[in-house]
Amino acid sequence: MSVELPLWRALTGYRILTLVYVLGLSAVAYPRYAHPLGAAAYMAALTLWTALTWRRTTSPERCTRQFLLADLGFAVGGILLTYVIDTHARIMGGAPTLPSIWTAGAVLGFAIKGGWRWAAVASSIVAAVNLVERQELARDTVHNVVLVWVASVAIGYVVEVARASERTLAHALQIEAATRERERLARDIHDGVLQVLAMVQRRGAALGGEAAELGRMAGEQEVALRTLVAGGLVPRQRTVLDVPQDAAAAARPADPGPLPAGPCDLMVLLAPDAGAGVTLSGPGSPVELPAAAAVELAAAVSAALDNVRVHVGADARAWILVEDEPDAVLVTVRDEGPGIPEGRLAAAEREGRLGVALSIRGRLRELGGSAEWLSVPGQGTEVELKVPKGIAPEGGRRGRARA
Template identity: 60%
Template sequence: MSVEQPLWRALIGYRVLAVLYSAGVFVWSYEEYSAPVPGAVFLAVLACWTFATLRNVASADRCTLPFLVTDIALGVAGILLSPVADGNDQVGPTLPSIWVAGPVLAFALKGGWRWAAGASVLVGAANIIERGTITRTTFHNVLLVCVASIAIGYVIEVARASERTLARALQIEAATRERERLARDIHDSVLQVLAMVQRRGTALGGEAAELGRMAGEQEVALRALVSSGVAPRPGPGSGTPGAADTWGDPPGSGAGGGRSSEREPGPGADTGPEQDAGSAVDAGADDGAGPCDVRALLSSYAGSRVTFAEPGAPVLLPAQAAGELAAAVGAALDNVRKHAGGGPDGRAQAWILLEDEPDAVIVTVRDDGPGIPAGRLAAAEAEGRMGVSLSIRGRLRDLGGTAELVSVPGQGTEVEMRVPKHDD
């Protein structure tokens, strides 16, 4: 709703009350007028004009410049006609009385303080001509109308500028959220495939190595694009910059990042080793608005190296929120598998804990890897590796939740993801 729209409605009320007041003053002092007929005719015309043009002062679009000129001309004409009706100066107020402030305020609402200043000066000059001299009362009334109209005009200009700024900010926020969503999808699919092609091509050699090199270059360019043009810097000893995933080239513990195409399926999973983390989400969540049991989505991640602990009762969230939460958990597990060494074979063990609280659903992903070096996450984000910021924190932020990451060198990494429950 426009900030100025209530002011237009207030102006409609003011004009109606003002014309009724002017008519009341005239009727009350009728016998004191030396020539009441011209005054009565003018007030009849003024009343008809006021009620007939209420629609014109309903908004800035309807309040056109020709209407404003006619409106203020009618007010000035009433001021200059007052000496004819009140030749003995017995009544005091002019025929339009306080109604004449309405056109000035309309100028202020339509064009800002500059239009208001011009209209108030015109009305002030008409009052001085009607009185024939500048008296204290005349000067006070003119100054009051002038200050009030200019102040309102200035407030309108500020309100309009604020509305434009707010609208632009909302557009930027919407565009940023959409870009982050697209960047998450790209990170969780295209970038991972390109990284896999680069690694496999390098390992196979020959023509495949050239294909891998080209895939690595495209990965670098795409990472720069989704991270607002921040070009990734090559890691130490890395032949192709950007070839390593989310946490960068140095090995670190993982609960946080993008999906992998090498996820180990859980017991009973009817998928091959190339199933990515999004498959579990697709298996248990759809685009419907009904509730979804988060346990069903997360249980597919359980395996020989992933332990899943869940409540005995269903943990329900809207399908879209449950799917995004499961995708964030999959991203965390992918980084555990890719970056956290811990067991005898250099692979870490991970644990998933699902908790159902009265106001939120909490999922904790912990691993026994070596932990993340201090400052590594910030450096990875600067290099265009947006796994933690987009695939995990971005998803939780869009759901109104949070993702807290704690890493202790030598003791592994823990990510706590909290999604609030929204009661219908």
């Protein structure tokens, strides 16, 4: 809902309530007018105008500039008619004009529609006409016109600030949505295209000849694609020969196919990762999660194993432990490598290496979970992946790495 919509509704209510008040004032003062029938005719016209145009002030689309000018004309005309219809003694005594406080509704319409500048112009016109009707700078008249001028300008300024804030919020939401979509695409690219390019680059360099040239080109494309996925915000100062080697040794299918409708057993999804060098341990009963959460968690485990193969070696031993806790599922991936030096993960993310930043940490963050790296030099590395059961809370804790 627009931030200014309640103001339009309030203006509609103000016009109706002030009309009732003005009709009451006119009925009480009817015998004292110099031309009572003229006052009654104006009140009838004002009532008909308000009744026919009440929907005009319910939204900014309906409240056009032409309507605002006509509405202000009704108010100004009523003020000038007061000089003809009412007696001179009542006017000089400070009697209210025919439209009285209904006039402020016309000025507030300008303030909400066009901001403080429109409000200043409309309230200045009303102030000048009131002074002409009174024919002197009476204290009560000056007090009323200054009050209307200040109030309308203040409301117009508030409306402009609210509109600017609404535009800023909408822009921020668009940026957030685009960033989340870019991270999702980046994870898919890392799990597929980048892994293939890294594999071609390494195999080509090992084979030599024409394959080496093909590998060099694949390496260049990997660097360019990593920069594009990362948003192009980090300046890259590496050559093709310095391409990062933290991609997986083999590509995974980019499209896992349609997800099942109900819960999914995480152990079934992790079973293909187990092998001669990877030991999978878990409960004897199924570890069920929503299908989307189970697939993302299994992909994060696979990304962690890919990092083990690249940084520790293709024959490195790794262990996967699945724990089914009452409120969450905890998966621990442990290797026998040398450990991660302090600050290495943050540096890798700055250099555009996306395995930890997106394929692991990003997946868990979107599930409302967490990813933690526990590493001791010479004693390997543990990656703890935790996903809450049921409805995932918004956001999630960021993973941390420590030496």
